[in-house]
Amino acid sequence: MKSNLTNEQVAERLQKQFGEHIKSVETPYDFLTIEVDAAKLYDIIFWLKTDSELQISFLTNLGGVHYPDNEGREFAIVYHLQSMVNNFRLRLKAFVSKENTEVDSIVDIYAGANWMERETFDFYGITFNGHPDMRRILNEDSMDYFPMRKEYHLEDATREDKDDRFFGR
Amino acid sequence: MGKIEDLQVINGEGYQLSSLEKVVASARANSVWPLPFATSCCGIEYMATMGSNYDLARFGMERMSFSPRQADLLIVAGTISKKLAPVLKQVYEQMAEPKWVLSVGACASSGGIFDTYSVLQGIDRVIPVDVYVPGCPPRPEQIIDGIMKIHEMVKHESLRRRYSDEYKSLLNSYNIENNEE
Numbered sequence: 001m002k003s004n005l006t007n008e009q010v011a012e013r014l015q016k017q018f019g020e021h022i023k024s025v026e027t028p029y030d031f032l033t034i035e036v037d038a039a040k041l042y043d044i045i046f047w048l049k050t051d052s053e054l055q056i057s058f059l060t061n062l063g064g065v066h067y068p069d070n071e072g073r074e075f076a077i078v079y080h081l082q083s084m085v086n087n088f089r090l091r092l093k094a095f096v097s098k099e100n101t102e103v104d105s106i107v108d109i110y111a112g113a114n115w116m117e118r119e120t121f122d123f124y125g126i127t128f129n130g131h132p133d134m135r136r137i138l139n140e141d142s143m144d145y146f147p148m149r150k151e152y153h154l155e156d157a158t159r160e161d162k163d164d165r166f167f168g169r
Numbered sequence: 170m171g172k173i174e175d176l177q178v179i180n181g182e183g184y185q186l187s188s189l190e191k192v193v194a195s196a197r198a199n200s201v202w203p204l205p206f207a208t209s210c211c212g213i214e215y216m217a218t219m220g221s222n223y224d225l226a227r228f229g230m231e232r233m234s235f236s237p238r239q240a241d242l243l244i245v246a247g248t249i250s251k252k253l254a255p256v257l258k259q260v261y262e263q264m265a266e267p268k269w270v271l272s273v274g275a276c277a278s279s280g281g282i283f284d285t286y287s288v289l290q291g292i293d294r295v296i297p298v299d300v301y302v303p304g305c306p307p308r309p310e311q312i313i314d315g316i317m318k319i320h321e322m323v324k325h326e327s328l329r330r331r332y333s334d335e336y337k338s339l340l341n342s343y344n345i346e347n348n349e350e
Contacts, residue, residue, distance in 0.1 A: 139287060140252040147286045155284045162284070 004086040007032040010054060018044060031091060038077070038094040042104040045092070048081060049109060056083040056090055059106075062116040064124035068150045074098040075126055079106075096126070105131035123148035190328050197241070197267070198323040199229040201316075204240035204264070206257060208247030211274035211306040215246045218309040228316060237263035242319060243296075246273035246306075248281065249289045261296040262345055266331045269319050272298045273312055275305040297339050 010032055011025045021037040021044070036044050048056040060080040067074055073095035081090045096103060105128035106113045117128040118137035125146035127134060136143065145152055179186040203225075207215050219225050219233065234240035237260045249257055261270070272292055275281035278301045280290035292298060299322060302315035330336050340346075 138252075143251075152286070154286065156280065156286060156288065156290050159280075159284060159290055 001087055003088045005054065005083070005088040010056075010088065010090060013051075013054065014044070014048075017047060031089065033091040033093065035093045035095070038096050038103050041077070041079075041092070041094050042106060042109070045079065045081070045106050046109050048090070054083060054088075055085045056081045056088065058082040058084055059110040059112055059116075060089070062106075062113055062120065064120040064126050064148070066124060066148060066150050070095070072097050075101055075124060077103055077120065077126060101126045102129055103127075104129050105134075107131055122146070125149065193328055194324045194326070198320045201228070201230055201242045201269070201319065201323065202232055202234045202240050203230055203242045203244050203271075203316075204234050204237055204260070206243060206245045206247075206260060208249065208253070209276070211246035211277065211304075214306045214309055215244065215273060215312060218312045223309040223313060225313070225316070228313075228320070230316070237261075238265060240264055241268055242316075243268065243270045244273060245270065245277045245292050246312075248276040248283055249292055250287050251289050252287070254289045254292075254295045257292060258295045258343075258345070267323075267326075267328075269299045269322065270296060271300050271302065271315050271319055273302045273315065274307055275303065278303065281305060295343065296345070297343060 007027050007030070011022075011034065014034060015022050015025075018036070018040060021040040023035040023037065025035075026033045045059075048054055058081065060082050062077070062079050065076040065078060067076065075096050075098065077094050077096070079092040081092060082088070083090075094103065101124070103126065105117055107117065107128075107130070114132070115137055117131050118133070118135065120126050121128065121131075121134060122136040122139055123146055135141070139147065147154075205212070205215055205219075207213075217223060225231075237243075241264075243261055243264060245257065261268070270292075272278045276283060276288075277292050278298075280288050282305070284290070289295065300315045300318045302311050304311050307315075327333065
């Protein structure tokens with residue numbers, strides 16, 4: 001089905017509204033991907049939802065990525081948004097450093113973000129300011145690290161019966 | 170059902186002699202009430218074992234006890250995540266003595282292929298296990314074999330296993346309180 005919006009149209013409109021807070025615009029596999037200022041995430045997502053032309057008012061997914069070699073921008077927070085009215089999908093990315101893994105929560109814009117933000121916190125240690133209940137959701141509460149960060153082994157650390165040479169450790 | 174094996178009796182006119190211990194052990198072995206703690210594909214195999222083709226009922230296990238208070242045998246079938254471990258331990262603690270544990274499949278026995286941060290690497294890290302059934306998942310025949318091995322244990326164990334020093338120290342090593350003293 002055809003979309004009512006083009007990638008160029010949306011990118012242009014966002015750039016006009018937020019100027020230098022839009023860091024980069026890419027279209028991998030024809031999927032508009034926009035990197036934005038982490039401090040402006042909340043405002044941009046709110047504006048996208050309320051803007052009468054774009055009406056990008058559905059949060060499909062939200063998650064984190066760890067790029068350990070990306071100095072100063074180790075963590076990405078990725079939002080997948082959709083406009084049901086215009087049949088248009090948009091990916092928003094924001095980067096934060098490992099020293100300051102905080103962004104604003106969007107729970108008051110999208111209630112569905114509640115558990116997704118908790119999951120992102122659970123696995124990456126990214127804290128969402130303003131979240132009503134910022135605690136682990138999937139892992140045991142007593143876990144003392146964030147398992148999806150690449151400095152931690154995927155394997156269980158307590159096994160002693162495996163020869164590392166045969167298990168790629 | 171009904172045939173009591175390995176039970177030495179002296180039959181006479183109007184009486185039958187045996188030791189009480191052997192009679193009780195046989196009675197226990199032929200009416201083990203299982204509590205299925207099934208979380209994944211091993212649980213499906215266990216359900217097949219319960220069904221009419223393999224028919225666990227012929228071992229006196231007609232009634233699945235979904236309450237730990239009325240169960241004798243805890244059958245753990247499937248992957249146990251670390252978050253679930255305290256729940257499993259609590260279920261085990263709620264079971265009344267005498268009780269046995271059957272670990273079904275690679276995951277319950279050792280973590281299986283899930284050598285990962287979130288999965289318990291074998292239930293014997295939180296509760297004592299009597300019999301391990303290998304397989305991923307094991308076929309119903311294997312599960313039945315494990316259950317028959319449990320029956321052998323039940324028949325040949327002391328009725329007061331729970332008072333033995335060995336058993337007490339085993340529970341102590343798991344930090345499980347022995348309420349039967």
